[in-house]
Amino acid sequence: MRKQKASIRNFRRGPRLNVTRMGRGRGKATRTEDAAENEQSEQQQIPRRQRRKSLRAGLAVLGGRTAGALSRRLHVGGGTSIVGLVAQRVDPDIIGHLATQLEYGSILVTGTNGKTTTSGFIATILREAGLRVWRNREGSNLMGGIASSLVIRALPNGNLRRDGKAISIFEVDEAVVPQVVQTIPPRVAVFINLFRDQLDRYGEVDSVTARWQQAVSKLSNETILVLNADDPTTADLGQAFTGKVLYFGIDDPSLDLSKQQIGAERHQVIDTRTCSQCGNDYVYEMRFFSHIGHYYCPRCGHKRPEPDVRVLKAQPDDFDRLRLSIATSATSTSKQLHELIIPLPGIYNVYNALAAATAARALEVGWDEIATGIAQFKPIFGRGERIEVEGRTLRLLLAKNPTGFNEVLRTLFSEGTPQHVLFALNDNIADGRDISWIWDVDFERTVDHTATLVLTGTRALDLALRLKYAGVSPEKMITIPSMPLRAARRERDTHSQKNRRIKNRTNRGSKVTEQAVDAKPLRQYGIVGALNAAVRQTPVGETLFVVPTYTSLLEIHRELERRGLTPRYWEGRDS
Amino acid sequence: MIDNHTQRLSLTLGHLYPDQLNLYGDRGNILVLRRRCQQRGIELRVVGLGIGDALAPDEYDMLFIGGGQDKEQAPVAQDLYDLKGIGLWAAVEDDMPVLAVCGGFQLLAHYYRPANGPDMRGLGVFDAWTIHKGPRTQRCIGDIAISWNGKILVGFENHGGRTYLGTSKPLGKVLKGYGNNAEDATEGAIYRNTFGTYMHGSLLPKNPHFADYLISLALQRKYGANGLEQVSSTDVQAWINESAAPDRDLSTVLTPLDDTLEWEAHASLLERLGLHTAAVAALHTHSVY
Numbered sequence: 070m071r072k073q074k075a076s077i078r079n080f081r082r083g084p085r086l087n088v089t090r091m092g093r094g095r096g097k098a099t100r101t102e103d104a105a106e107n108e109q110s111e112q113q114q115i116p117r118r119q120r121r122k123s124l125r126a127g128l129a130v131l132g133g134r135t136a137g138a139l140s141r142r143l144h145v146g147g148g149t150s151i152v153g154l155v156a157q158r159v160d161p162d163i164i165g166h167l168a169t170q171l172e173y174g175s176i177l178v179t180g181t182n183g184k185t186t187t188s189g190f191i192a193t194i195l196r197e198a199g200l201r202v203w204r205n206r207e208g209s210n211l212m213g214g215i216a217s218s219l220v221i222r223a224l225p226n227g228n229l230r231r232d233g234k235a236i237s238i239f240e241v242d243e244a245v246v247p248q249v250v251q252t253i254p255p256r257v258a259v260f261i262n263l264f265r266d267q268l269d270r271y272g273e274v275d276s277v278t279a280r281w282q283q284a285v286s287k288l289s290n291e292t293i294l295v296l297n298a299d300d301p302t303t304a305d306l307g308q309a310f311t312g313k314v315l316y317f318g319i320d321d322p323s324l325d326l327s328k329q330q331i332g333a334e335r336h337q338v339i340d341t342r343t344c345s346q347c348g349n350d351y352v353y354e355m356r357f358f359s360h361i362g363h364y365y366c367p368r369c370g371h372k373r374p375e376p377d378v379r380v381l382k383a384q385p386d387d388f389d390r391l392r393l394s395i396a397t398s399a400t401s402t403s404k405q406l407h408e409l410i411i412p413l414p415g416i417y418n419v420y421n422a423l424a425a426a427t428a429a430r431a432l433e434v435g436w437d438e439i440a441t442g443i444a445q446f447k448p449i450f451g452r453g454e455r456i457e458v459e460g461r462t463l464r465l466l467l468a469k470n471p472t473g474f475n476e477v478l479r480t481l482f483s484e485g486t487p488q489h490v491l492f493a494l495n496d497n498i499a500d501g502r503d504i505s506w507i508w509d510v511d512f513e514r515t516v517d518h519t520a521t522l523v524l525t526g527t528r529a530l531d532l533a534l535r536l537k538y539a540g541v542s543p544e545k546m547i548t549i550p551s552m553p554l555r556a557a558r559r560e561r562d563t564h565s566q567k568n569r570r571i572k573n574r575t576n577r578g579s580k581v582t583e584q585a586v587d588a589k590p591l592r593q594y595g596i597v598g599a600l601n602a603a604v605r606q607t608p609v610g611e612t613l614f615v616v617p618t619y620t621s622l623l624e625i626h627r628e629l630e631r632r633g634l635t636p637r638y639w640e641g642r643d644s
Numbered sequence: 645m646i647d648n649h650t651q652r653l654s655l656t657l658g659h660l661y662p663d664q665l666n667l668y669g670d671r672g673n674i675l676v677l678r679r680r681c682q683q684r685g686i687e688l689r690v691v692g693l694g695i696g697d698a699l700a701p702d703e704y705d706m707l708f709i710g711g712g713q714d715k716e717q718a719p720v721a722q723d724l725y726d727l728k729g730i731g732l733w734a735a736v737e738d739d740m741p742v743l744a745v746c747g748g749f750q751l752l753a754h755y756y757r758p759a760n761g762p763d764m765r766g767l768g769v770f771d772a773w774t775i776h777k778g779p780r781t782q783r784c785i786g787d788i789a790i791s792w793n794g795k796i797l798v799g800f801e802n803h804g805g806r807t808y809l810g811t812s813k814p815l816g817k818v819l820k821g822y823g824n825n826a827e828d829a830t831e832g833a834i835y836r837n838t839f840g841t842y843m844h845g846s847l848l849p850k851n852p853h854f855a856d857y858l859i860s861l862a863l864q865r866k867y868g869a870n871g872l873e874q875v876s877s878t879d880v881q882a883w884i885n886e887s888a889a890p891d892r893d894l895s896t897v898l899t900p901l902d903d904t905l906e907w908e909a910h911a912s913l914l915e916r917l918g919l920h921t922a923a924v925a926a927l928h929t930h931s932v933y
Binding site for chain 2: 265274275276342343348502503504505506507508509530531533534535537538539543550552554555556557
């Protein structure tokens with residue numbers, strides 16, 4: 070049994086690379102070679118097993134797609150992961166089996182923040198270069214979602230659709246990288262960054278680092294690694310790797326935190342601070358945000374690698390347009406600089422675009438296609454997405470961890486004009502059950518910068534408390550939790566207690582109690598109610614910024630879909 | 645004992661290893677202490693004590709130590725033992741209020757035995773020890789509620805290590821959640837005015853009674869029961885009344901604040917844990933409604 074597994078692994082590795090190089094039609098031939106290899110190790114049973122294998126794969130595809138159709142019809146969940154989960158249940162080897170048939174191979178994209186945007190950039194660039202791009206759906210980046218993305222493109226005979234020149238981009242959750250590279254060896258692997266995120270799910274940042282190192286050690290040296298030079302943990306992955314590594318980074322001193330507003334540095338959350346080689350603290354010549362910047366270790370001399378693709382200058386054209394000048398190791402004079410326009414705000418999107426450009430360079434795509442691809446990029450699913458609602462513009466800015474949230478706040482309040490804002494905080498499993506990170510977010514920036522402010526989500530009360538201690542006065546925010554407090558309702562319904570309450574009220578007669586009484590009958594619950602309240606408060610023609618965590622974004626999206634304002638996200642627009 | 649010329653009460657909080665041990669929103673605890681003091685006209689100075697800094701117990705009225713990752717905890721453990729151990733011991737024995745959360749709690753016990761790597765020696769303030777049984781044992785992760793002093797504390801816990809108490813008394817009894825080791829329903833530890841706990845979330849925002857308890861302990865220790873009476877001659881009105889009586893509930897000597905939001909958040913967590921009676925009681929006692 071074990072022997073057979075080993076040969077299946079060979080079977081996966083071998084043909085994919087051949088196919089990549091030789092193009093269509095070659096897959097079949099290599100597969101026969103592999104079958105021969107199988108035959109040597111375990112004779113006789115092979116034909117039967119082969120037949121059973123493709124039969125099983127076909128069944129898996131059918132089962133998965135049926136489940137997906139059902140889930141969509143019944144509106145149970147997003148319907149994105151279930152396809153893969155069911156298919157894997159029927160045939161645990163289904164991903165490996167389908168992955169060997171990817172003609173142009175695959176690109177793996179991982180990191181704490183920016184996976185979806187980066188793979189979106191890569192997709193538009195590659196489409197511009199004439200390839201057919203397949204992706205796993207936004208947010209479905211665990212094994213199930215990746216399996217789904219392959220299964221929905223498979224035929225009931227257990228083979229992938231043959232739609233010429235197809236390349237696959239897999240957005241992969243940090244924690245499952247080792248499993249994914251083992252099943253689907255990528256042509257290019259992009260590591261964007263590593264921050265603290267959902268500590269309850271991943272344990273600690275260090276354990277993700279260990280998983281990544283393990284994953285990289287399993288890669289064949291034909292894979293090209295694309296790494297962020299400015300993030301110490303990510304950059305270190307290139308050290309032990311024997312294949313080709315391309316680094317990207319920022320060389321624009323004007324983005325250094327110390328040159329920006331005073332106090333910005335004080336509130337940064339830093340997740341990597343000690344040298345991986347000797348344990349000494351890193352010193353930063355320049356720091357862009359969190360632990361991202363030009364670092365070196367004064368004790369052992371370990372430092373940021375020289376990037377192969379670097380941003381020399383990044384300047385905003387508009388709230389959501391950035392202009393970058395990029396140099397590569399090949400450019401020697403300023404004439405040879407490449408210009409990119411990013412249609413998104415924030416320094417984190419500079420890194421996302423840079424990662425995508427570098428990955429495209431790894432595939433030898435030209436700079437023209439890169440520039441056009443990135444400029445045409447449409448913000449996706451909560452990453453700066455713009456939607457018109459009742460005459461107001463809604464901007465959705467997903468924020469799911471302290472660093473991401475701080476960057477969103479920095480972008481939002483950089484202009485100094487008061488904004489209309491809705492924060493939504495959920496603590497479902499996909500968001501992370503632990504919400505203590507909100508205390509690490511620099512909500513002090515919010516003070517005096519909001520025209521209207523609404524808070525919602527399963528942990529809206531925690532968020533209100535955080536803002537209260539940041540110095541936002543309670544009258545300036547409306548809190549609409551997902552669920553009413555049962556205890557409060559019970560109190561209100563009991564007569565005796567009602568009397569006592571009135572007595573209390575007259576005794577204390579404080580301003581706050583009066584307000585609470587006034588506000589009570591108006592209270593609506595749930596994210597939809599909050600969205601309505603926030604939209605109503607925003608004057609027609611102005612922009613409402615919605616900053617949700619992951620599952621609250623899903624809820625908002627579902628509501629907007631219901632009103633026919635956005636496309637259904639599971640109707641794969643990439644296939 | 646008290647400087648009568650001082651116009652304001654003031655306290656100094658020593659925050660140990662703010663850069664290394666800051667994993668679970670520990671900033672929230674500091675923010676809450678600072679603001680709750682501020683609103684009562686008490687000045688709270690926060691002094692960060694990093695690696696290499698000595699701890700002079702006379703300079704502080706309160707200490708806080710948070711949690712970190714295993715990798716960061718090792719150098720901290722060494723520094724704590726070498727440079728701050730004696731000072732911290734003196735402070736603890738002198739009844740200084742000390743709050744140690746998660747990693748900090750582990751370092752105040754005898755030792756922490758990580759899944760791999762050598763034991764980290766702790767200060768032994770608590771007669772307790774912690775063992776990480778390897779990556780295969782489940783981490784204790786989730787919302788938690790404990791009973792403390794006839795009241796309830798709520799928070800979130802996330803720890804791989806299991807802590808076992810020797811002769812130390814626990815901070816409280818677990819009502820819902822894992823606690824020290826998911827076995828004996830104990831949570832945290834108490835020695836004099838030193839409190840160790842796994843609860844973050846952050847702990848103090850949703851437990852204003854505990855925050856006030858710490859503040860009043862610090863005030864009483866600094867200004868003394870008699871001192872507090874003299875304080876009333878200054879412009880701090882909060883200290884009038886019979887605040888000198890030795891056996892009264894300390895937290896009531898502080899001016900009450902509007903904690904509606906705090907108790908709503910506290911109650912909502914209790915409801916999420918299924919502790920509905922406790923939730924009603926929490927809202928009721930603090931007469932929010």
